[in-house]
Amino acid sequence: MHNEPLAYRMRPRTIDEVVGQKDVIGPSTALYKMIKSGHVPSMLLYGDPGIGKTSIAHAIAGTSNLPFIALNATTSGKKDVESVVTEARMTGKVLLFLDEIHRFNKLQQDALLPHVESGSIVLIGATTENPFHDVNPAIRSRCGEIKQLKRLTQDDIIELLEKALSDEKRGLGREKIRITKEQVARIAEGTNGDARKALTMLESIVIASDEEDGEYLVDDAIIEQMIKRVGVFGDKRGSHFFNLLSALQKSVRGSDVNAAMYYLAHLLENGDLTAVTRRLLVMAYEDIGLANPAVGGHVLAACQSADRLGLPEARIPLAQAVAEMCLSEKSNSAYRAIDAATAAINKGQVGDIPAHLRDTHYAGSAELGHGGYKYPHDTPIGSFGGWADQDYLPKELKKAEFYKPVVAGEEKKFAGIYEKLKDFRKK
Template sequence: MGPLAERLRPKSLDEVLGQDHLVGPKGPLRRFLERGYLPSLVLFGPPGSGKTTLARLLAEGLGRPFRHLSAVEAGLKEVREAVAEARRAGGLVLFLDEIHRFNKAQQDALLPHLESGLLTLVGATTENPSFALTPPLRSRLRFFPVKPLLEEDLFALLQRALAHLPGVEAEEGALRLLAQAAQGDARRALNALELSALSGRVTEESAREALGALLPALDRGGDLFYDLVSALHKSIRASHVDAALYYLARLLLGGADPLYVARRLIRIAAEDVGLADPQALRLAVAAKAAYEALGSPEGELALVEAAVYLALAPKANSLYAAWKRAEEALKAHPSAPVPLHLRNAPTALQKALGHGAGYAYYHEDQEGSFAQAYLPEGLEDLTLFEATGEGFEERVRERLKALRARFRSARPRRGSG
């Protein structure tokens, strides 16, 4: 007897839950089967949403030979074997799970056989196919999103699954808990049900224990990981402390590298807090050092402290914006000459060429220092940094205003040195 999730696989499109946009009366996959035609396609969506099941049903519905390969293990050798089998059978539906893991050479090996129609490729991936697949392969495929299952769909699935667990009773509240906590993943819901049913009765307590034991690990290079990182960053930027803690927990408890999270917090401190609170960067760097010293789980509290501090801190992206303007200025003026009086003069030749001549040393001649030019000729009015009124930047803004006024008032004297 196989795992419960395997025993509950739908046997027809009518049994598929949550994908009416694909297999409902007007769904494209159902229409394909009704016409006896199947193009090469990719099903993309989260784990446990039914991509493998749909691929099998499509192949069975056409009555064509079906070969299942996992891109995690398969390579060019297995692709060649599938092509040979397709030639013997007069065609083949090749289901390639985790298709995003195929490299360029492996993807290119599929192209002539898709073009000729020898292979009908059904790929499945949890990743965004726009990033994971090469343009030549994408141009030969159609793409269909597979949605995470709704809580009600999972609840219905769990009720159906009880028929495969003879003698097991289940509290409705426990099934509701499993359906909610599975977050659209049917496999996770069924695995948790099977684990919690070992005692003969599924209760809310046993369901929580099963869910804890099945805490999913993140694919560190996958879309979900980067979506959670993005959500953490944007929640802190918006000063939403609770959302920041929630996404931080999903990352750390889901298996993300805590040092990666720490580096992202440092980036947030520099990009989104900046000079509105200069202490933020110090605290973020200190949190990373604290984690390196303590490790998990003790060191995670330092990351929690940094995330909460950053979320509560005043926000200013003036440094980030100024750096972007500086990059644009460099593109527009990549080699503007440095004023002679600012140039280095370590040799007699450079001194003879006027390097450093007339430079006014600030600590000895403040007026002369303000009067001399610092930007290249023609860029005297270039303005890159603008302080906001957030937090400490209010003081920065006043200081900046005074300094620029002083430079402007001294500008007529600039050529006198």
Template sequence: MDLFTQHQKQPLAERVRPKTLDHVIGQDHLVGPQGIVRRALAMGAVPSMILWGPPGIGKTTLAQIIAETAKMPFETLSAISSGVKEVREVIQKGRLRGKLLLFIDEIHRFNKSQQDALLGAVEKGWITLVGATTENPSFEVNAALLSRCQVYILKNLSEDGMLRLLKQAVSLDEDFSQREIEIKETKALFQIAGGDARKLLNLFEVVVDTFDKSEKVLITDELVTHNAQQRVALYDKQGDQHYDIASAMIKSIRGSDPNAAVYWMTRMIEGGEDVKFIARRLLISASEDVGNANPTALVIANNCFQAVSAIGYPEARIVLSQCVTYLACSPKSNAAYMAVNMAQRKIRETGSLPVPLPIRNAPTKLMKDQGYGKGYKYSHDYPGNFAYQEFMPEGLEHETFYSPGDNPRENEFRKRLKFYWKEKYRY
């Protein structure tokens, strides 16, 4: 292979990009034997859809496979570089051809007028829209367009999925299949990749290419870590470090380090990150990490989001800095976050338990005759606005989901709850 050909060689992630649903790893809920996308393709009824998930897990690949399997013309647009003009040109193609699949990468970056331009074409069936986004579509996609699409969530790969992906890459790639490759250790590969298939394959290729083609390739954690450190990249809002640096900011806030938190926030700003993306992460952290230890944090974070949405860059950096440092310096509690997690686990374990009759709504005589609302005590009629009664469903009478954190404000919560509920809950 000459130097020019070597330079032109596609990355491994591109060379082994799946061509069929059977080669897609880690999304069985969509493409497995009973997967909703596979069943839709089998029935010949492919809906418009939004593919929501982190980067590097195959949203573009899945769109291409859907178009190929359904025998539909495939057009793609990037929300970063395309405007209303390009959207209308593709819609016109769909109108003339009868139907095509339009894939829009990072659809959350389309503004309202760009998204509105798609509505009529989707409704008339000129295009089947497949939008890809790393952001919650409920926040970033117009309600009218979202109501016309199915939302499918793609997941990061598990460790088992990442290992299967590596083995599949070795067997399918023309170059790697001719080499002796032993994956002795995987911890560093999996840790750095974090479930991102593209990042995993790119790193794997870098490590393999450190060996001469005549050598046996032995993948170890030490070798992977060394090569990863040699290839530390600048922040790229479309690249793999997008979520790594956002994670670093949140972990710095959680760890009460305002200096590190503002550093990582500024790395994102200097990299051209959308200020609303940063503010949205701060909103989450205000509840997840600060919580009831300082409820004002959520107010500050919400005001921060509203402010940066109104003023934009560059002034938004000042508001973001104020919010980041406030959250980092606040007392911390994840008690509310843990409470909802525990409640979700219990609900999945016990199912839909019936609401106790005394606290059911009783708008009709029939319901009252059946005991709905009977025995309910209106708390405000009692001293301290509290009446001891049962609100939990049968079987969960003593379950404790919310356990106040160890901080001044939540210690007051605990004291009050113990006074009211005595030994009923574990406070």
């Protein structure tokens, strides 16, 4: 076995060896053609860990034959950046790969940006965070390409694993390994599109396998043990975490219980219970709303139970809350109404509070013209309770209508009452 990890040894040497990411750097893309013709633009590569950001940077360096320097923004200081600038002055142009670029500090930027702008330094920045949220605008403006990489498909991972098994110089081709296509496919399936994890797992599985006459015998049980150790991808409060929250809410809104359970499980495996319960409470009122008002209380009770129980038991009440929200009637009318009212205020659509609605609990209010309020409870109307015919909005907004009912679930009843009251006002 080699000293360097298999994932390190199997990095592509040129862009033609890159596995996956065909939409970003495949032979038909503009980026591929530019690099092949000798022009390498500064760029940002954005995506989850293990999907090829570092590999693509190395492949571009190998294809372009530019002097290559790799730094990590979390550990590099101003002196490291100055060394890159010195190298660029001496050689004419260098390719700088900067990992974790969203952690780039101002001193590093000030030393580097003019040289990136002049083209003496070609910058390839890699980040797991959304560059439009977390990368400094000064950096973004100097990167002509911002490429979001996707997680590799199972077929991509299988291709990568088969290359590693057959490559005699960099891979495991010199070793005698008895492994089936089904086992390779299971490794690919269990690593969730992460090339680095897949290669690391393959190497670990081979090392952990029994030997017989100099041949490694890969066993299904060892594969399953290793897959359980892989875990989920994404970290707390990273871009992927917020994408999971967004996917959970949209799955509930779309009434897909299976998808919602998948994203809930993923979020809980990341361990941030507080963020999950906050989002579930918002969803109860934003997406279920008046169609099933009882859901708000149910979700609150589930969240309080989850907080008291803690993980892993917290998953049980939360799963019940998510299932109920998925299968409940849905309305966003109240949420849209408050947003419409807020938008009107921000546009300057305001007016004076009608005199009969103003505070009269002090001496002298009558002298100011306050008063004349009709107490609705004094005039019952059918089984509704009380209602009085008087204006409540400022006269400038008398005809404004922010609430538009959704005829679903319990809101059918509210919608009927709303329309009847509108008729009363017209009369």
